[in-house]
Structure formats: structure tokens, C-alpha cells
Amino acid sequence: MNERGLLMNEQIRPDQINAAGHLTIGGVDTLELAAEFGTPLVVYDVAQIRDQFRRFQAVFEQNQVDYEVSYASKAFASKAMYQVVAQEHGHIDVVSGGEMTTAIQAGFPMDKATFHGNNKSATELRLALTHHIGMIVIDNFHEIELLSQLLTELDTQTDVMLRITPGISAHTNEYIQTGQVDSKFGFDLDSGQADQALQQVLANPRMHMRGIHAHIGSQIFEVVGFEGAAQKLVSVAKHWHDEFGYTTEILNVGGGFGIKYTTDDHPLAPEAFVDAIVKAVKKAASEANLPEPGIWIEPGRSIAGPAGYNLYTVGSRKDIPGYLPFLTVDGGMGDNIRPALYQAEYETVLANDPQAPATETVRIAGKYCESGDILSYHQALPATKPGDVLAMLDTGAYGYAMASNYNRNPRPAVVFVENGHAQEVVKRETWSDMARLDQDYNL
Template sequence: MTDLIKPADINAAGHLQIGGVDALDLAHKYGTPLVVYDVDKIRATFRAFKRVFEEEKVPYAVSYASKAFCAIAIYQVINEEGGHVDVVSGGELATAKAAGFPMDRVSFHGNNKSPEELAMAVDSGVGVIILDNFHEIDLLSAILKEKGKWAKVMLRVTPGISAHTNEYIQTGQVDSKFGFDLGSGQADRALEQVLADERMDLLGAHAHIGSQIFDVRGFVGCADKLASLGKHWQDKYGYAIKVLNVGGGFGIRYTEADQPLPPEEFVRAIIKEVKADCQQAGLPLPEIWIEPGRSLVGQAGYNLYTIGSRKDLPGYESYVAVDGGMGDNIRPALYQAKYEAVLAKDPAAKAAERVNLVGKYCESGDILIKDCPLPKTEPGDVVAMLATGAYGYSMASNYNRNPRPAVVFAEGGQDRLVVKRESYEDLIHLDLKY
């Protein structure tokens, strides 16, 4: 049994339960593959973030990074918790609008927002547009002038910090596609351009140093860089930063090998550093914003699969295949992400063998978990892959023309379908005959 499963995750029948609902019942009711979120866990994590800010008595915003998982229902939950959200595309913005999410609590990110997306953000009245490059400043300026409107903005800067994480998910180092560089003076030139535009109200600076980070020192260093930038801007331009947005990237536990701090402890360290830096520099304390995505929904998510075929080879680990795979979770194939899995009917069972848990897609790399410890399995058993709530469904595809799975929210012993399973008709409804 993995220690990712707690006693509270097992019901009286000995089955895995998610949000108080039996995982086998969910698999039978909705079919597999199935994505299930324990909404109680999402709310508890969100409230833990808020509690740290309130204990430290600082103005703040907890903004859900919705690229981790975007659907109408998750925006509704974040709204109920009084949070903000950040979006990175017109599609995510449209989803937030469809959820009735307050637009003044939306931040719009992205390194190549189209003119149409920027116009949509302006017309929708989003709370703040995070400017990423000079081209975007020019585009937004022209749109605001044409429409006779104003917008609150922030400048995304690259603080020159390379976080200890997979190279594909590092974003804060100097050589990055994101943001204005500090060392070369790009950030200063961007500030000058924005301050000269009467239709832009600059709230402050944003930085994001990466994702799945376990070491608090990177966040402390980022806070130092942003506070130093605030001091520089005040001294040189007389501009006082109102908001320091330190991004997200707080690591979570996918396997027993991962040993992250509780996410809220990252935030406490950031707050203390910003407080000390501002006091030393004689700066007023700005609002501190964070953007948790993975750390809010990652460990709250489960992928349920039904086991089908098996291939045994003498001298090799067996292959146990499930009815999903890289189409609903490409992370293992994309950057060798690690997961753990249990049998839904007996998550406490001891491992009897190690197998390669693989998907049904026509790729040799469609391996969900290599060397996966499992008890003996049979075709028809339901296996639950743990901590799949971030960047699984949001990166899902229709590869091999497989429909994407349904998504269910479970909370307080109740389950609710929040995203329907795609049908074959859904797959072909945009196709045209030649």
C-alpha cells in the first residue's frame, strides 16, 4: 500500500473512496476511463493558502492557475472560495465567463496573446492583463485607444532564477520565452512604455520561476528580486508597486520519493521575505499574489481505469493494459512524470508483482507507470492512478480517435458529473466530407 492513501481514503468495504464516494461505484456509474476530483481536498488546500495570508496580516490574492485543469465546475468552486483565477487563452476566458466567474478577479496571462484575445479580455473587463513582451504592449495600446477603454496591467519579468525542476517546466531563467528580462534593462523600458500610456494602469510585477518545485529558496530568491525591482522603480521612476505576484509552482507529492513542503509553507516563506525586504528598503508593503494550480488540484485528482489485456514475457516485467492511457494523461510520455496506482477494490493490498501499467494507444511510449507495484490483477479490475488532477485532462487529446473521458466531482459523499464523456459523434462533428 502506498502512503499516499490515508485511512480516510478507504471506506468500510475496504474500497478506495474519493470525496466520500466509493471509487468502484463511480466506475460502474460513469464508466472508465474516468477522471474524479475530491472537491473537499481542493477546498481544504485553498483555505490553507488563505489562512497563511490572514495569519501574516498581508493583503493578498490566491489566483488559481486554471491551465492545470479548466472546466466550468472548477471555476464555480474557486468562486465559492472567494478566489481569483488566471487564464492563458481565449478558450479559458470563455469558460470562466460561462461559469459566471467575476471578471474583475481574472488575470490574463500568455506570451503570444492574439489581437482577438486581447480585445476579448478588454471587452470582458478582466481584472488585469499580464503583459509579456513589447509586441503585446503595442497591441493592447492600440486596442484600448480604438475602443476608448482602459485596462489594469502587470509586467511579467524573468528574475534570472533557474528553479530545480524539469527543464521543460522552467520559466524563470534568463533564457526564457516568457517575460521582460531584468538584467538587460527590458523591464525598465517596458515600465517606461506602460507608464507613458494613459489608458494603462500598472499594478505591479509578476514572475514565475517554474513548476513542481520542492526547494523554498527559489521562491525566496524570486521575492528578493521583485522587492529589489520595486525599490529600483521607486527610486528611478517614482513608481510604487501595488502588487507583487510571485506566481506558483509549489511542488506536490506524486510518489513516495517526493518530499515537498506543505504548499502553504512556501507561501509563508515568501510573505516573510517580502515583508523583510520592504521594511529594509523603506517600501510600503504591496499586495502579494500567488498562482497555485497543480498544488490546488493535483493530489485531489484520480484517474480510474479498467484493466484489460496482459502480456507476460519470461525474464521481463509483464504489461498490464488499461482502457485509457496517453490520450488522457500524456505526462509520463511527455516528460517521464511518475505516478503511483492502487486497486480500487483493495487500495491497502500489498504488492504481489511489479508490472508496466500501459495504455491502449498505438505508441510504444504509452506507458503510464513503469515498474508499478500492484497486487495480482484480473481483467475487469478497476485501477486508480493517484494525484492525476493537474495537467492530465487539460492536456488530453483524441489521439487514435479515442473520446476524452468524463469528469466527476465528488464531495461530502455526493458525486456529480461535471464534464460529459465524449461520444464518437463528438469526435467527427467538425469533419467535412471531401
């Protein structure tokens, strides 16, 4: 509760409300951010990113285990983000040549990078090898053959892991489950494909087999799935040790730690998942009489998500008797497609008074020419008027990363805020940018 006797939004800390009663991010008034950089605007609280990295690292240090906290770039990738990760002595995983090139241009140490993907191209793999990427996670038999050819062509070597599908379905949206048997990712265990892949990799002296990777899904709230995955990975390591004489150095358990988007979400602290995973691996490795492996995690959402905000300006409104009003903002599915794609839900507050009591429930609609362009179907808000700024919370993961130019609308700017200082780290696109790659047709 605050001094006005009102229940504050659980995702907003009391110190984020300034003397004027406005929402602040990183010590900067959101109305000032909207005025300086325009809306729609994506804003990140950099201190929050750093804090979550350090919380993960502390868990590993307390458990005395070799580790990497590998930021999953797909949640949000930019030069500035990679630079912050480097400053926090983090690791990254990249899933495309574009993410890889951005990291290279950011000056990120590529020996602290892992390359993922189920259909890596020869061009992407060549880029990874020529920049001496630290790890390649092999996803399929085609990739083993392609990588082997490139290693011979470039006369080089590389560290690799094998991605397996552990047969564990996390309690999450079916579109973001990746650990079940029937998945496009990784080698199946029961069919013997994983064993075949291991033998092919071990037979190639240019590939240094380092460990096993698995990822069971995203936005997971229950620790039992991760504990099960950890135990399964150790059992695979035991089988490979006994059957093929291979000792696993690293178990990469992926990410997927759930975060709080709305008051209905009740996730554990992300670091609590990691503590449970580490303890499960240690126990299983001891029981299997195996050397304790290093443990890697790949958090994306849990690092970028809570640190991100989308700022919008209210425009038109449509009231229909018997229905919730449409309150339209200057962004929408082009800068956050998750509500349309996953039926994702967020909390939104009035930036100039996030503590104001709600007086109505509205549908927050975007400006895109699609009926499904709705950012929220049931959002309680105080009275609003055109020109008001709304702040949508916890939008830092898979918002800008999945942004598009639908309707030829420019993508928003991205601003990093830390210690009361705001810096534009991704420029806002312009209308002219929309036709920048177009060519005249002269038949």
C-alpha cells in the same frame, strides 16, 4: 500501518477506505463511480480543493498582508472548477480565449481574473477588455503596442502587470523552468528591457501599472528559489521607485509549489512555501524602505493535483520472460500524457483493495498505438485480472487539461465528488464526437 499490518499508500488517508475495503473519493466508492460513469474516468475530491484554498488564505491572513490566491487554470479548467473557485472567494488566471470563455460561461466574476500569455491575440485581448478582466500581465513589447491599440479602439482602460524573468532557475524539469533569463516568457532585467517596458506602460494613461509578475518553474520542492525570487522582485520594485518614481502595489510570485506524486517525493506543504515568500517580501520591503506590497500567488498543481484521480479498467496483459509484464488499461497518453512527455511518475492502487500487499511489479500500458504510451514503468501491484479497476493518484493537474483525441479516442468524463455525492461536470466524449467538426471533401 493498518489493521492488517500493511503499509498504506501515503497519498491515501485511512478514512478513504470503506467497510468493504474499497477506495473511496469524497465518500463515494470508486467501484461505484466506475460502474456509473464508466472508465477511463477523472474524479476530483472537491473538499480537498476547498481545503487547500483555505490553507493558502489562512497563511496570508495570519501574516496580515493584502493578497490574492489566483488559481492557475491551465492545471485544470472547467465551468465547475471555476464555480468552486468563486465559492471559495478565489481569483483565477487564464492563458487563452478558451479558458476565459469557460470562466465567463461559468459566471465567474471577471474582475477577479488575470490574463497571461506570451502571444495573446488581438481577439483574445479584445475579449478580455470587453468583459472587463481584472488584470492583464504584459509579456513583451509587441503586446504593449497591441494592447495600446485596442484600448484606444475600445475607448477603455485596464490594470496591468509586467512579467519579468528574474534569472532564477528552479530545481525542476528543464521543460517547466520559466524564470531563467533564456525563457520565452517575460522581460529580461539585465538588458534593460524591463525598464523600457515600464516606461512605455507608464506613458500610456489607459494602462494602470499595478505591479510585477514572475514565475520560476513548476513542481519545486525547495523554498530557497521562491525566497530568492521574492527578494529579486523587491529589488526591482526599489529600482523602479528610485529611478522612475513608480511605487509597486502588487508582487505576483507565481506558483510552482511541488506536490507528492510518489514515495520518493518529499515536498513541503504548499502553504509553507507561501509563508516563506510572505516573510521574505516583508523583510526585503522593510529593508528597502518601500511600502509593503500586496502579494499574489498562482497555484495550480498544488490545488488541483492531489484532489484528482484517474480510474482505469484492466484489459489485456502481456508477459515476456525476463521482463516486467505489460498490464494494459482502457486509457493512457490520451488522458494523461505527462508520463510520456515529462517522464512523470504516479502511484496506482487496486481500487477494490488499495491495502492489498503487492505481489508483482508491472508496467501499466495504455491502449494508444504508441510504444511510449506507458503510464508507469515500475508499479507494484497485487494480482489483477481483466475487469479490475485501478486508481491512479494525484492526477488532477495537467492530465485532463492536456488530454487529446489521439487515435480518435474520446476524452473521459470528469466527475466532482463531495459529501458522498457524485456529479458529472464534463461529459464523456463519444465516437461520434470525433467526426463532429469534419467536413466532406467535394473537389
